[in-house]
Amino acid sequence: MENYSPSCERNKQVILEQIAPRLPQNATVFEIGSLSGQHALHFTQYRKDMRWQCSDIEENLLPLANNIQSFGSDNLLAPVHLDLSRADTWQHQQVDCIYTANTLHIVAPLLVENIFKIASAMVNPGGQLMIYGPFKYNGQYTSASNTDFQQWLLDRDPQSGIRDFEWIETLATSAHFRLDTDIAMPANNQLLVFYRQ
Numbered sequence: 001m002e003n004y005s006p007s008c009e010r011n012k013q014v015i016l017e018q019i020a021p022r023l024p025q026n027a028t029v030f031e032i033g034s035l036s037g038q039h040a041l042h043f044t045q046y047r048k049d050m051r052w053q054c055s056d057i058e059e060n061l062l063p064l065a066n067n068i069q070s071f072g073s074d075n076l077l078a079p080v081h082l083d084l085s086r087a088d089t090w091q092h093q094q095v096d097c098i099y100t101a102n103t104l105h106i107v108a109p110l111l112v113e114n115i116f117k118i119a120s121a122m123v124n125p126g127g128q129l130m131i132y133g134p135f136k137y138n139g140q141y142t143s144a145s146n147t148d149f150q151q152w153l154l155d156r157d158p159q160s161g162i163r164d165f166e167w168i169e170t171l172a173t174s175a176h177f178r179l180d181t182d183i184a185m186p187a188n189n190q191l192l193v194f195y196r197q
């Protein structure tokens with residue numbers, strides 16, 4: 001497994017337990033910022049009816065493609081190149097769901113906005129946008145470890161950082177999504193599920 005992530009191994013089952021009952025039969029899912037593809041590999045093993053496509057920036061695309069070729073099942077398609085900083089050139093396809101995990105605190109705010117622009121263009125009416133990761137609420141971190149994590153993120157890249165839930169909900173509303181559920185997950189993460197109106 002290239003670009004192996006220990007945290008993905010820890011959280012993939014708990015995420016699957018939340019997303020699997022929410023995704024309709026034969027759902028088409030597009031993932032942004034897949035890195036190793038460990039989430040997609042796990043989810044598509046369990047849900048053989050789904051068609052899932054991963055994506056990532058150029059530097060992470062070959063390891064992702066190698067992992068999918070080595071370990072993926074038929075319903076996990078070859079990954080594609082998507083750089084959120086070039087979202088204006090992205091060729092949209094229609095899908096039932098966009099899934100992204102641990103990306104909003106990594107990319108710059110403008111690129112977070114681009115996630116919603118892409119989701120607005122790609123997700124069918126009644127479809128979903130699922131976002132996993134840490135958030136803050138009313139300016140407060142949900143744990144001391146997330147406060148430390150925020151400092152670590154900022155030291156590494158001042159454009160990154162744990163996002164305000166309220167800002168994310170505003171972006172979602174502007175992109176014609178409404179929040180369906182906000183699930184507290186282990187290790188001070190959340191799973192936000194939005195529906196396309």
Ligand SMILES: C[S@@+](CC[C@H](N)C(=O)[O-])C[C@H]1O[C@@H](n2cnc3c(N)ncnc32)[C@H](O)[C@@H]1O
Nearest residue numbers: 033034035057060082083084085101102103106
């Ligand atoms: C912390 S990793 C999360 C990976 C995986 N989803 C997970 O949960 O472990 C952040 C991901 O965002 C991707 N990323 C960073 N900048 C990006 C950009 N400009 N466009 C798209 N993806 C980007 C990285 O390549 C990486 O796959």
